[in-house]
Each structure stands twice: as C-alpha cells, then as structure tokens.
Amino acid sequence: MAEYRAPTRDMLFVLNEVLDDQRIRDLPGYDDYEPETVSAVLDEAARFASDVLSPLNRPGDSEGVHWSEDGIVAAQGFGAAYGQYVEGGWNGLTGSADHGGMGMPRVLGAAAMEMWNAANMSFALCPLLTASAVEALENHGSDELKQTYLDKLVTGEWTGCMDLTEPQAGSDLAQVRSKAEPDGDAYRLFGQKIYITWGEHDMADNIIHFVLARLPDAPAGVKGISLFLVPKYILDDNGNPGERNDMRCASVEHKLGIHACPTCTMTYGEDGQGALGYLVGEENKGLAHMFTMMNAARHAMGVQGLGIADRAYQRALAYARDRQQGGRAIVEHGDVKRMLLSMRAQTDVLRAMCLDSASALDIAERSDNEDERAAAQARADVMIPVVKAWGTELGVDIANTGIQVHGGMGFVEETGAAQYLRDARIAPIYEGTNGIQAIDLVGRKLIRDEGRGMRALIADIRATADGSAEGANEHPALSDALDLLETATNTLLEAGRDAAMANAFNYLMLCGTVFGGWYAARIADVAKKALDSGTDEPDFYEARQACARFYVRQILPKARGYAAMVEGGPDVIDCVDAERHL
Known part of the structure; x- marks a missing residue:
C-alpha cells in the first residue's frame, strides 16, 4: 500500500517560482515569512501528515466514531493525534500572534491544509471548522467574547x-x-x-x-x-x-x-x-456574519479537493508502477499513462489556483495600499467560488479516475482507492453546493459587479497569453480559450439574471478550465526558463512542462464545450416545464 508523500517540492515550486511570493513577504506583519522558514514549516508539516495522520486514515474509515448519550468518542488514535497537532502549534499557524498563533500568511496555511486533507480528510475537517470559527469571532465578536474564547480557538485547545x-x-x-x-x-x-x-x-x-x-x-x-x-x-x-x-x-x-x-x-x-x-x-445580521466563516470554509473546500486529488493520484501511480500486465508495468500502457497525466496535470494547476487565491486574501487583508487591497479582494471574490466548486469537482473526478487506474482492484476496499472517492464526494455538497457557488459567481461576483472583477482577471490572463515564452507552444490555445470565456462573460451580462442563473454552473466550469490553462501556461514558462538555464533538477522541470502541455492539449479543449453550453443553455432549460417534462 502506498504511503502518503507530501508534495513539498511542488508547493515550493508554485510559491517561489510560479507565483510572486515576494509580494507576500513585503506585506506588513510578515517579516518572518522567509524562504527558509517556509521550507522548514512545510517539511515539518509533511512529517506530521505522513507519520501521524496518514496511518490513521484507513483505520478511522473502518472504525468510524462511537456515539452514546454521554457524547462521541473519536476513532482510535484521533485524540492523541489531535493533541500532537495542538502541541505542535499547527492550529495557530495563521492565527494572530496576539492570541497565541504564529501569524503566518494564509497561503502557507493553505499549503499545510492540503497535506492534512490528503493525509486524513476526516481529521482535517475538525481544524478547518475551527479556523472558520476564528474568522467569525475575530471579525464580529465583542471584545469580551474575543478575550474569553479567541485564544483557545486559535491554539486549538478548544x-x-x-x-x-x-x-x-x-x-x-x-x-x-x-x-x-x-x-x-x-x-x-x-x-x-x-x-x-x-x-x-x-x-x-x-x-x-x-x-x-x-x-x-x-x-x-x-x-x-x-x-x-x-x-x-x-x-x-x-x-x-x-x-x-x-x-x-x-x-x-x-x-x-x-x-x-x-x-x-x-x-x-x-x-x-x-x-x-x-x-x-x-x-x-447573523447571515452576513456567518458568511465570514463560509467564505473561509469555501476556499478550504477547494484545498480539500486538491488534497484528496493528490492522494488519489499518488495511490494510483504507485499501483500502476507495481502492477504487471502484458509483460510490463501498466504505467507504461498508453491509456493508463493518459489517466495518470490527467490526474497529475489537473492537480498541478489546482494547487497553483488554491495558493494564488490564498495570496490574494493575504494581500486584501494586509497591504498598506488601499487600491491594492481592493483589487486583491475583488480577485479573491471572483476566484473563491471557482476554487471551491471546480476544485471539489476535480477532487471527485480525479479520485474516480484513480479507481479506474486500479481496474477491478479499485472497486474493492482492499487497495484503499475507493475511500478517496467516498470521502471526496461530500465536498461538492457542503459549505454551499457547487450549484450555489455558481449562482454566487454569476449573480454576485459577475452581474452585481457588472463584470469588473472578472474582466480584470481576464486582462491578467490575456497578458500571460500575449507574453508567450518562445517555444512554449501553450499560449495560443490559452488565448483561444480566453476568447471563449470573454464571449461567455458578455453573454451572461447581457442575458438578464434569470437566463444567466440557468447556465451558471457551466459558466463556472468554463472559468475553472480556463483559469487552469492560465496556470498551466505559467508553469510551462517557468519550467522552460529553468531548463534553458541548466537547472540541476531537469527531471522535475521536464515533468512540470509535460504535465502543463498535457493540460493545455487534453483538458483545456473542454472550454469549448462549456462555452457552447453557456451560449445554448438558457432556452433548452427554460422551455422545460418541471411538472410535465421531468
């Protein structure tokens, strides 16, 4: 059985090379966010995820929880693991130093959260909800409530x-x-x-x-x-x-x-x-206050989709390398290689999307430039419903593909592949179903905003497409997909609210697919630059380049289908009478 390997090198690649991590270091209050600190935190988080949380994942799935009228007893080992989690200061990684936290940026917290969810999704949900509670209390609680409860929530003692x-x-x-x-x-x-x-x-x-x-x-x-x-x-x-x-x-x-x-x-x-x-x-005003918790949780759901996707990929890759068929390991078979590339390529771009949106939240909260804060918040507002919905849809799809890589062995519990699909399936439902995320994206973040936030994001993607690295061969396809997104955006803005709502989900999936192409292009550019400069890690950068190329050529073309559904969707949906036709 494959053990969990935390993808710290991949995370550092995104943080240090694909994204502009220096922008986070320059924010007020993040003086300790240095490359050495980031690397050390991720290494230690990886050890905890791999050595403590991952071994509890399968037993916890089998045992479940124990209810009685006196309360619930967690699965064996979970309480001790949670004690280590609190003792290690992990719950306070991004919490305010004034309340016992480390005061690190959200983007680093998102990277650690990916590890917790990949290693043990059931466990990770507990601190995830605590973090959302901290958000609500910090933003809306009275001074007395903060003084009484906040320290214990930040540290995770409660x-x-x-x-x-x-x-x-x-x-x-x-x-x-x-x-x-x-x-x-x-x-x-x-x-x-x-x-x-x-x-x-x-x-x-x-x-x-x-x-x-x-x-x-x-x-x-x-x-x-x-x-x-x-x-x-x-x-x-x-x-x-x-x-x-x-x-x-x-x-x-x-x-x-x-x-x-x-x-x-x-x-x-x-x-x-x-x-x-x-x-x-x-x-x-409770609903507005609760949405402070919900927005943080929704971003975390996208990270959860990422974590379960990466764990399913790792399990499938290990099995494919070990399983012999036709005189060779099935990882060498074309269709299996296609499935594994699909899993890895989509995981790569989703990781970049999750960390980039977390960076936007950091900038929106900490920048001393008012215009920069407003622009970052607008970016986060557009991206969070996409991160949540597209990320969790990918989590399910990639876990499902992992079962297919295993063949018949994936359909039985022995290999563990089925657990990832069973666990992942809740994520598109809770913290607002993905249909609700789509309504939020189109109704609140597009129509109510008159498209300003989305058009600013499209302009940034266009800059990447127009600034193609010579020989990358990925950016023309991105430019074409971006044209489709721009047309679909204008269509929904002109269609009226009801027609737009009927097609919101397809539009969200179009956004996720095109945004993914943006990150794939950026990954390809960085990898090419590293290879041209004579990196001492050629295998790593060649792999990133290959996965980015696969995304652009095999995943990004889905944008055309989603765009066609957006263009042709409202009439075929609205003409159906729910009583007579369904």
Missing part, C-alpha cells in the same frame, strides 16, 4: 463548528426556526440543527458552536437571523469549562465517506432551560 442547517432549512436559511430568548446579557437557545461537522467529540476540552437562530421579535426571512456563540461547557469564574450546556448530540449520520468525522444532529434546550449563548455581532 474546537469550533458551524451550526446552520435544520431539517426544513438546508440552503434556504430563511426557513431557520431555532429560537434565542434573551436572558440578561446572554440568550437561551432552543431548536435543532443537522449535519454539524465535528459538532461533538472527545478530542478537546470544549467545543464552541456558532449557531444561527431567531430572536423573539425578529423579522421573517434571512433578515431576522442572528448569530450566537454557544459553548458545549459553560465557563466557570476562572474561564475554564464547567457545567455542561443544555445542548446534546442526538445522533450521528451514517455516511458514504468521511466515516471518522462525526456529522451530528444537535439539539438545544431539551432540558427546558435552553442552551446558554452569546450574541455575535449585531442582532438580525
């Missing part, structure tokens, strides 16, 4: 989670019914939430829930939702976990994948007194 969904309120949060009744300076919460990832476990001393609920006089719909911080254990006078709050995990879901990650049904107020909670931000 974990955080998001409690949004209810049985009748999935993506339509206007239907939220959970109630919050004032109780002095606090509130008492009553209701039920479902699909709460890591909502209950025994790996940390406290779990801090961020819960959407309605005040008694709240207006109907999304304008009447508030956000509350609800701890599993109410703190005593010394700030330590004390009495158990009136909230329970009523059950856990039995899922297709991520078996070692508890997905909980949470109830509040079953004992009659209500779960003690505290308002985060303003009354009736």
